[in-house]
Amino acid sequence: MVLALALLLSVSLVLYLAEQRQQQQQRQVAETASNFTYALQQELSRELSAAHALAAFVRQQDGDISQFNQFARKLFPYYKNVTAFSLAPGGSVAAVYPLSDNQNLLGYEILTDPQQAAAAKASIASNTINVTGPYQLKQGGEGVIGRLAIYSDPAQQVWWGLVNVTLRLADLNSLARLDSMQQQGLQFRLTRLSSDHSAPELIRQSDTEIFKQPLIQSIALGDTNWQLQLVPKSGWSNKLILYRQLALAMLFSVMLAALVAQLIQTRIHKYQLETLVSQRTAALHTELQRQKSFISASNTGSWEFKQQTNQLYGGFEYYAQLGYNQAEFANNQPNNLHECWTNLIHPADKAQACAIFQQYLQHSEPDSIYENTFRMRHADGGWRWILSRGKSLLDEHGWKTGLSVGIHLDITARKEAELQLQLLARIFEQSxxxxxxxxxxxxxxxxxxxxxxxxxxxxxxxxxxxxxxxxxxxxxxxxxxxxxxxxxxxxxxxxxxxxxxxxxxxxxxxxxxxxxxxxxxxxxxxxxxxxxxxxxxxDEAQIKFLANYDPLTQLPNRSLLVDRTEQALMHAKRNSQPFAMLLMDLDRFKQINETLGHEMGDELLIQVAKRLRKLCRAEDTLCRLGGDEFVLVLPEADANSAAHLAERMLPLILQPYYLDDHELNLSMSIGIAMYPEDGQKFHQLYKHADIAMYRAKESGRNRYSFFTADMQQFHTRNLLLENALRRAIDRNQLSLVYQPQYSLVDQQLFGFEALLRWHHDDFGQVSPAEFIPLAERSGLIVAIGEWVIITALQQLAQWHNSGYRQLNMAINLSSIQFRQENLQQFVYNAIEFSGVPANCVELEITESAMAEQPEKAIALITGLRASGLNIAIDDFGTGYSSLSYLKRFALTKLKIDQSFVRDLLKNSQDKAIVRAIINMAANLGLKTIAEGVETEQQRDLLIQLGCDEIQGYYYSKPLPAGQASEFIQQQLQSNT
Structure with a gap:
């Protein structure tokens, strides 16, 4: 019985140990396969990463591969096992590096090669690196090819071609491990699996035929799979050894029977055995501590994951590498460490990290290795790069047990170094x-x-x-x-x-x-x-030029003018010599600029500058100060010389200018100041020349004028008046007077003309002939004119409200007001605010205002008439009258200037002019009104000539509002 039991136990033990030895052998072979797989993947990934760099080059160059050799020459030394780089636009190899030994690749049509077409098309479809081979390479030898499809427009899926990276199998260090496997007693076969499930392509195998039941390891390379089969040469079990062990077991059984008899001796051995177990336990503990030391020293944290309970367990180092204490972390976090793990992952990495882990757990091959890279939050608030590797444990049947173990490796320093190197490389190339x-x-x-x-x-x-x-x-x-x-x-x-x-x-x-x-x-x-x-x-030279010269005419500007004038002043003072400053301003240039445009105006200024230059000596300084203003400094020139030069300038400027089919005529006004009598500094001479120039303009333009003391007084008064005029509205110094207007048909009062007056505390009553030109030159006329319109309409509204609704109001507009873009809207708003009917309002506009820009004037007058207003031409006959334009204006009345009425009884020419105006108005369907009528004889003659209306001192002088109201009452009472 003892012998039978001993035989049973010993045989079972032998079989168990044989199975354990086989499993240990399988684990060793699996580890060898995993190490080879990892080494091969890393080597091929590293070498084939060149495809991404080449693809980036093609995209950056917008498909232009003319710089390929230069780029590939820089890139090639970093990939030692690569045989060749090549670019295949449209599938045809057009560029290869290095060209030596690879020339036969040029022109190679990949998509028509029966051997490589399918793999190339698969690469195009997958848009990832596709590893194919082995092939007999065109340049000789056996190798594999990594291909990556390039899309010139990824959004539109516009395919450009292929990037090819060729490697010789003989150059791959990882394949050399296969030979060492054979030396270790392993048989191997390395194949490439086809995507169409056809027969695998053999890459390399051992010298002898492989046995049955090989261990199979899948190798993922891009969208390509390789397969490694490994088996010991002698198979997984050695029957000779097994038979020997069984024989020994039987012998052991026989001996066991004898050992039973030696129970006492067994008890002695028991103590020895306990001692041995204790020693081995201590050795195991030492080995365990040794392994833990290895993990701690390598800054590696271990982890276990139970898939059934979704529980993750971490070792001490797992927490320590993230700055946490294992015990404190467990107390402050949820019990589910897997939940903590996902919470610690960087938000940008979380989705991918969890997906890769779940993919491994649910769909990976039993012997495959889990690997993932992501960032985790450190206790200090920063982020650490973690390389996580692991493997699912298998049972004796090769099935997953649901338990996975692995490690976390802190690769932050390596990652940061890689990023820094990439940044430095980009800075170097893109600087x-x-x-x-x-x-x-x-x-x-x-x-x-x-x-x-x-x-x-x-x-x-x-x-x-x-x-x-x-x-x-x-x-x-x-x-x-x-x-x-x-x-x-x-x-x-x-x-x-x-x-x-x-x-x-x-x-x-x-x-x-x-x-x-x-x-x-x-x-x-x-x-x-x-x-x-x-x-x-x-730019520096241009800045210096612009600082001293006018960019349009290339003439010196104000800065250089001041410098040249100061030099001339010093020279004149030192040598007791005179010199002259001429300030020249073009007449009516603004009208040309606004009519024909600024480009035409600029060209006109250039031609004027060229003409003026012709009259200048080498020592003279001709400058443009901006706009249409020029200054000429004449060293060693007296008044006669200055006058002589001005007399030559005026006719020269008057000569016609031809600009884009336009013939233009232009004149110029010149002011002259002399050193030393008119000033001994630049600003004095310039100021006095400016005053003289304005005197020339006021004297009729196209002339020159020397500065005099009287001009200074006149200029000073104008400045004081202008400053006072700016505050006249706010200080209630402006007022309106109203001159009655009568109809010659029924001798009835039908309206008034509003006339502006200004009374200043110091200057007294200032004549409109003096302050209105000032207001126009300074631009104040716009605000003053708006005040006049509003005030006159308010007065008319008062008279209408008092029952005098038959009265009209005539209001004068200056030419500057007439050019305002918002005039029509302003008048419309003012009338609407006052409440008076628009047909009771008449706007008087001068001929010159309408003649400046006839087309715009026609549009504006048409718009005003459409609002119901009446439009009259003021001072008709004194300016430029164009019948062709006159009949196009939507006018209601012509106003005969008082200069024709004054001598109407004495001067036959004035009478003829008045008759012509009245007849022309009648033919055009317009009314006429004569101003300045002072006698009954003038009135009667105007009636005979057919004039419709009159105003003047014959009926009344202009009256303040109160007196005008009394005048209205008197006229109405006398009529009744």
Whole structure:
């Protein structure tokens, strides 16, 4: 019985140990397969990452591959196992690097090659790197090809072509491990799985045929899968060893029977066995502590995840690497550590990290390795990059047990270093400043894109050469000697220097040179940063020009005029010589500018400047101060010389100007101030010349005038009046008087003309003939005119409200008011506010105002008439009258100027003019009104000539509002 039981136990033990040995062997083989898979994936991923760099190059160049060789030459040294880079626009290889040994690739049609077409099309469809092969390469040898499709417009899915990265299998370090597996007693077969489920493509296998039941490891490469099969040469079980063990078991059973008899000796051995167990337990504890030390020293945190309960457990280091205490963390966080894990992940990484983990748990192969990279929040509030790796534990049948174990590795430093290197590389290549790096022997070892853009040299053309090839020859040896002395003593130098481009053109640059030392403080490199400052130099010259010259006419401006005048003043004072300043202003230039446009006005100014230049001596200074104002400084010139020059200028300016099919006539007014009698400083001479110029304009334009003391008094009064006029409205100094207007048909009062008056406390009653031109020149006429319209309409409204609704109101508009864009709207609003009917309001406009811009005047008058207002031409016959335009104006009345009425009884010409005006108005359907009627005889003659209405002292002088109201009452009473 004892023997049978012993046999049963011993055989069972032998079989159990054989199974454990087989499982251990399978785990070792699985670990070998996983290590090989990881090494192969890392190596291929690293080498094939060049495809992304090449794709980025093609997109950056918008599909232009002319710079491919230069780019590939820089990229190629970083990928030691790559045989060739190639670009295939439309599937046809058009560029390859290196060209030597790879020339037969050019023109190769990938999509028509039966061997590679399917894989290439799969790469286009997947839009990821597709690894195909092995192939017999066109350039010789066996290899694999990584392909990546490029889309010139990813949004529109516009396919550009393929990027190809070729690797020889013989060059892959990871494949060399397969040979070492064979030396370890393993048989292997490495194949590529086809996407169409056809027979796998053999990549490499061991010398002998592989046994049954191989361990299979899937290898994911982009959207391509490889498969590794491994099995020991002797299989998973050795029957000879098993038989020997069974024989020993039987022998052991026999011996066990004998051992039973030796119970006493067994008890002695029990103590020895307990001692041995204790020793082994201590050894296991030591080994466990040793493994924990390894984990702690490697800054690795271990974790376990139970899928059934969704529970995650972490070791001490798991928490420590994130700055947490394991016990404190457990007390302050939810019991579910998996929930804590997801909460600690960076928001930008959370979705992908959780998805990858769940994908591994639910859909991965049993022996596959879990790997993920994400950021986790540290206790200090920062973020740490974590590399998480793990594996699902399997049962004896190779099924997942639901328990996964793994580690967390802090790779923050590595990630930050990678990002910093990427940033530095981008800065180097994308910097707008040129960068040139030499070794200690001053041989160029590196340049960036900006260097090539500025200098015209490609990197290949300057590599290994001395930077002297850029020298322009404008700096002598002493300059460079001082520069290198500064670099040697101070470590750096910067300054402006002239260099020469590849095409031979010199250019200025701002250069900064620094020396770089190694750990032994020996110079290892020199770094030069430079920027092309040609544009800066041009801008600087342009700024200097603009500071002193008028960009339109190229004449000196005010700044240079002041400087030249001061020099002329010093010269004149030193030599007791006179000199003259002429200030010239074009007459009615603003009208031309507004009518024909500013471009035409600018061209006119240029031609005027050219004409004036012809009359200038070399020592004279002709300047443009802006607008249509020019100044000429004449050194060593007396009054006669200045007058003689002005007399030559006036007819020269009067000559016609031809601009774009326009013939223009222009005149000029000139003011002259003399040194020393009119001033001994620039501002005095300029001011007095300006006063004289305005006197010339007031005297009829197209003439010159010398400054006199009387002009100063006149100018001073005008300035004082202008300043006072600016405050006249606020101080209630303005008022309106109203002159009655009568109908000659029934001799009845039908309205008034509003006339402006100004009474100043110091100046007294100022004549409208004096202050209205001032208001027009200063622009105050707009505000004053609006006040007149509002006040006159308010007065008319009072009379209407008093029952005198038959009365009309005539209001004068200045030419400046007439040009205001908002005039029509303002008048409409004022009438609406006052409440008077629009047909009771008449606006009087001068001929000259309408003649300046006839088309605009027609549109404005038409709009005013459409609102119901009446429009009269004031002072008709005194200005430019065009019948062709007159009949187009929507007028209601012509006003005969008092200059024709005054001598109507004495002067036959005035009578003829008045008759002509009345007849013309009648023919055009217009009424006429004569102003300045002072006698009964004038009235009667106007009745005979057919005039419709009159106003003047014959009936009444202009009356203040109160007296006008009394006048109305008297007239109405007399009529009744």
């Amino acid at each position: 707008s400043e040129g960068v040139l790096i030499t070794n200690a022997e001053q041989k160029i070892v590196m340049v960036n894109n900006a260097f090539s853009k500025i200098s015209g040299y490609s990197a290949a053309e300057v590599m290994g050469k001395n930077p002297k090839i850029l020298a322009s020859g404008r700096q002598d040896k002493s300059f460079y000697s001082n520069m290198w002395q500064a670099i040697a003593s101070q470590g750096s130098w910067q300054g402006e220097i002239w260099n020469r481009r590849k095409d031979g053109t010199p250019y200025p640059e701002w250069l900064s040179v620094s020396q770089i030392t190694d750990e032994h403080q020996l110079v290892s490199h020199y770094v030069a940063l430079f920027s092309d400052i040609s544009q800066y130099k041009e």
